Amino acid sequence: MSDWAAYVRERLHVGGLRPECEAEIVEEIARQLEDAYEDALRRGLGEKEAQADAAAHITDWDALAAELRESPAGRMPALDLLVERAADRRGAQQGMVGLVAGIWRDFLYGLRLLAKNRGFATAAILTMALGIGANTAIFSVINAVMLRPLPAKNPSRLVLLGWRTTARYRPNLRMLKFYGACSMEGFGLGPEGHVESAVYSGCSFSEPFFHEIERANILSGAGAFVDLGTTYLSGIGSATTADAEAVSGSFFHILGVKAAAGRLLEPSDNTPSAAPVAVLSYGYWQSAFGGSRDAIGRGIQLQGLPFTIVGVTEAGYTGITPGSDYNLWVPLSDYARVMGWPPGRRQDDPREWLLTIIGRLKPGERRAQAQAAVSGLFGNQMLHGATPLFIDAESGRAPSVASRALASSGGEPELTITPAQSGLMGYRGLYANPLYLLMAAVGTVLLIACVNVAGLMLARANARQKEMAVRLALGAGRRRVVRQLLTESVTLSLFGGALGVLFAYGGAHAILSFVGNAQLAAVGSRGPIHLRVLGFTAVDPRILGFTLVVSLFTGILFGLAPAFRNARVDFTPALKEGSRGATNSAHAVGKWLTLGNGLVVGQVALAVIVLVGAGLLVRTLSNLRDVNLGFDAHHVLSFGVRTPPGLNGRQWEVLNQELERRLAEMPGVQSATNNTWWRLLMGVARSTLFHWPGTPADERSEADELKVGPNFFSTMRIPLLAGQVFSASDFELAATDEGAKPSQTPVPVIVNQKFVEQFVRKGNPLGVRFGEHGPTSHGPASPGYEVIGVVGNARLSGPRERMRPLIYEPSRGSFFELRTAADPRSIVPALRRAVAKVDPDIALFDVTTESAQINQLLFRERLMARLSGFFGLLAMALACIGLYGLLSYETSQRTHEIGIRMAIGAQPEGVLWLILRQGAALAIAGAAVGIGVALGVTRYLGSVLYGVRADDPLTLLGAAIVLTLVALAACYIPAQRAMRIDPVAALRSE
Amino acid sequence: MFGRDLKKGSAELLVLSVIEARPRHGYEIGKLIESRSRGRIAFRIGSLYPILRRLEDRGLIRGRWVEKPGEHRRRFYRLTPEGRGFLAEQRSLWEQFVATINQVVSVRRV
Structure with missing residues (x-):
C-alpha cells in the first residue's frame, strides 16, 4: 500500500488533541505500519498478504484512540475545543443565528487570546473592574437612597400637591409647617438674614383646603399627613418617647398599606367626636410589645392623652416620606390636642398651613389633567375665598381681579402636582x-x-x-x-x-x-x-x-x-x-x-x-x-427630656431645678446646664426681630436668640468678656407667669461679641436697652431687653454657620448639656438612674455627645x-x-x-x-x-x-x-x- | 505465548531495556523485543504505541524525528536520565521478584 497515512487517518479518530499533535501521531503510526508491511514483504509475503499482516497490528482502532486520548501531552486547551466546535457548526448557520454563532466564536477566540496574554488581560480587567466597580458602588447607593420606590402600592400613580408664588404675593399664613417632606424655596435664613427670594414654594396646605381637594373628586383619593415630632409616651412600662405622625382617615387606604394586625385608621376615626385611636409601626410593635396581639385594644398615653391601639402597619412601612421612621400614627383630628395648642388656636384655621397632601390619580388620567382641574379650584378658593391665602406683598390685600389678568406674566400663585416619587424629598434632599x-x-x-x-x-x-x-x-x-x-x-x-x-x-x-x-x-x-x-x-x-x-x-x-x-x-x-x-x-x-x-x-x-x-x-x-466653634465641644453629653404633660409652669420649674441639681452632683459630671427649643449643633437657629434705638421707628433689626439655663456659659466654656452672667433672680423672673411680670423691667440679656460689633459698635454695651415697643396688633407692649453681659462668639448651630449676632435670654429648657471629666458616654447608665430618681416618668431622648453631633453635622x-x-x-x-x-x-x-x-x-x-x-x-x-x-x-x-x-x-x-x-x-x-x-x-x- | 497480563506488567521494562544502549524507532523496538525473546513475546503496533506515548508523557523516554538520506523520517526514542534511573530500579526490583518467585515456586516438597 502506498498511503498508510491515509489508511490511519481514515480509522483513527482521537479528537481533543491539538491538530499538529494529532498529525504527528498519524504519521508515526503510519510509518510503523509501513515498516511492518515492508518487513512482511521481505519475509516473502505477497503484497496482499503483507498488507493484511501489517493491518493486523491494529485491529481495535477505537481502543487505541481511547488510550491516546488519555495522554496529557498534546491535549487541546478546553477553550480551543469550544472554538473548534463552534467553527464546525459554522457552515450550517446563517442569518441571525449565524451572527450570534459568529460572535460566540469571536468571544471564544478573544478568550483564548486573553488567556495567552495574561499580563495584558489582568491589567485591562483590573483597570475596568476598578472603574466599573466604583460606578456600580455609587449607583447602588443612589439606587438605595434616591431611586427607592415609595412604600406604597403602585407608587407611580401617587402625586404630591405643592404651590409656587413669586415675591409679589406671599402666603397669608399664621404658621407654615415644614419638616423636609419636599424641597421649599424662599423660607430659609441666609447668612445675612432673610433670603430675598424671587420665588416661594412649598407643599404645606391648610386643613380646609385639604377638605376642598377631598370633596372636589379630582383625584381618586387624597390623604394628608403632618409630623407630631418626638412625643411623650406612657402607659407601656417606663415613660419613653415616640416619633409620631398625624394622618387623615383615608391616608393608609390611598397608599395601599395593609395592616399586619388589627386595623389601620379609617375616615370615621378622623372626626373630633371619635374615640382617639393609634396605629403602631411593625417595628415598634415588635420592640415594645414583642409582636403580641394583646397590644391591640390596649390603652397608651400620648403627651398624657389616652389613645387606644387599634392596629399595626405592615412590616417595612415606617412613613411615606423617604427616610422617615415613625413609631405610631394618630388621626389628623387629634393634632392640636397632642401638640397642646391653646384653646384659641384651631387646626382648621385656613391660615394654619400644616398638611402635606398626596393623592392618587384616577385610572387613565394624566398628571396634566389633574393639574389643570386642581389649579382651577386653587384659583377660586385660595385667592378669593373668605380668607385669602395669598396676599399682595405691597397692599396686603388679596390679589384683585385686575392683578389676575397679569397672571399671564407668571406672577400669580399656582398649584403644582408632582409625582410623589420625586416630590417627596425627605433625606434625599440631603x-x-x-x-x-x-x-x-x-x-x-x-x-x-x-x-x-x-x-x-x-x-x-x-x-x-x-x-x-x-x-x-x-x-x-x-x-x-x-x-x-x-x-x-x-x-x-x-x-x-x-x-x-x-x-x-x-x-x-x-x-x-x-x-x-x-x-x-x-x-x-x-x-x-x-x-x-x-x-x-x-x-x-x-x-x-x-x-x-x-x-x-x-x-x-x-x-x-x-x-x-x-x-x-x-x-x-x-x-x-x-x-x-x-x-x-x-x-x-x-x-x-x-x-x-x-x-x-x-x-x-x-x-x-x-x-x-x-x-x-x-x-x-x-x-x-x-x-473655632467658640466653645468646647469635647466631653459634653447632651440629651433631651420629656416631662409628663400637664405640669404647670411652676411645677415644671421645680422639676427642672431638681434635675439640674441631681445631674450636677453625679460623679464624673463637672457642670450641667440646659437650653430651650432644640439641641445645640443641629444646624438650626431661631431669629428674632427687634427695634434698635437710633434706627427709624419702623425698621426692624434681626439677631438669633437662644434661651439658656444656669451655668450655660461656664459649662460650654464660652468666655464672659464683660458684665455678668445670669443670676438666680433672672431665672426666677423668666419663670414668672406672663401676667405677673413687672411690666417695666426689661429682660436681662447677654449678647455675643458679634452683636456688639454690629449694633453697639463703639461705647459700653452694658446697660444698653433695646427692643421696647408699645402695644401692637400682635401683642401687648414690651419693656424690651437690657444687656447685662457680653460673651465670646460661639457657633452653637454648627461649624458651617456664619457668625451672627446672638441674644441669650435666661430661661430653663429641656435640652441638657453635661460637661464630664472622662468619656461622656460612660456616664449614660448613671444618668438614666439619676433622672429616674428625680421622676421615673421623665423620658430621655436623643442622648449623644457634642463631638458625635459635630460628626453628624459634618456627615x-x-x-x-x-x-x-x-x-x-x-x-x-x-x-x-x-x-x-x-x-x-x-x-x-x-x-x-x-x-x-x-x-x-x-x-x-x-x-x-x-x-x-x-x-x-x-x-x-x-x-x-x-x-x-x-x-x-x-x-x-x-x-x-x-x-x-x-x-x-x-x-x-x-x-x-x-x-x-x-x-x-x-x-x-x-x-x-x-x-x-x-x-x-x-x-x-x- | 505468554498471557496478556504478564506481558502488560513487564512491557515498560522491556521497552526501556531495548533502548538502553541506543535510540530506536517504534517498529524496531517491537521487532527487537520479539527477536530477543526468540519470538515468545511479540507486541503489535496497536499495543506498543500507546506504551511509548505513556513513557514519553512520564518523561522516561524522549522521541525525536530523525530523517536519514533516502528514507522517510522516523521517530527515534531514547532514554532520558530519569528513564535510566527508573530502568535501573525496575530491573533490580524485577530480579528480586523473579528470585523470590523462584524460591517459592521451585520448591516441590509436600
Missing part, C-alpha cells in the same frame, strides 16, 4: 447633591479607565497588525475584523464588570454602613433621620443591569478606536516588513504615537479634574474641622471628602499606569533606536532624559488641560465648599504638581530600563 457629584467623579474615573485600556489595546493592536493584515489578505471583511476586535474588548470589559460588581458589593456596603452609622442630623427637619431604614440589596436587577450596560458601553468605547485603526491597516507593508519595521515606519509612528499620546494627556487631564475636586472637598472638611462633608479622596487617588493611579504603560511600550519598541544611539556615543543619562522628557511633556500637557477644564467644572461644587474657593489656585496647582510628580515617578521605571539597554544586544536582536 444626599442628592453629594451623590450626583460623586457619580460625576466615578464617571470620570471610569472614563480614565476606558482611555487607559484603549491605550493598552492600541499598543497590542500594533503588535497584532500582522495578524490583522493576514486576516484582511485572506479575504476577511473589515467589518468582520472590527467585529472581532470589538468582541474582544467587550469580553474584557464584561470580565471587568463582573469583577467590578464584587468590588462594588464591598464598596457599597462600606459606604452604606458609614452612612448608617452616622445618625445624621437632618438640617431643618424634626430630628435625626434614622438611616437604618435604607434598604440595600446587592443582587438588585437594576444594579446588575446598570453594570451590564456600563460594561458593554465601555467595552465598545475603548475598543472602537483600536478596532478601526486595525481595520484600516494597509496590509502589504505590514506583511512584508518585520514587526519592528511595521511600527517604526514613519507613517505608523506619526499616527500611533499621536493617538497614544493624546490618550495619556486625556487621562492625566481627567485625573487632575477628579483630584482638584477631591482636594477642594478634603480642604472643606478640614476647614470645617478647624473652625455629608466627611462622606464626600472620604470618597472623593479615594476616587481621586484611584484616578491618579490609573492615569499613572496609563503613562507608565505607554512609555514602557514605546521604550520596548525603540530598543533598536536607543541601541544605535548608544552605539554612536549617547550617554545613559541622555537616554534617561530622552524618555523622561517625553513623559514629563505628556504629564505637564495633561495637567495644563486638566486645570483648564477643572476651572470650568469645579464651580458646580461651590455650594458644598467651605473656606475655599472653587478656583482655589493652591488646590489646582497642588493637584497638578502632585500628579505630575507621581507621573514622573511612573516614567522613571521605563526610562531606567532604556538606560540599561545593551547596544550590542539591541542591535543583534534584529
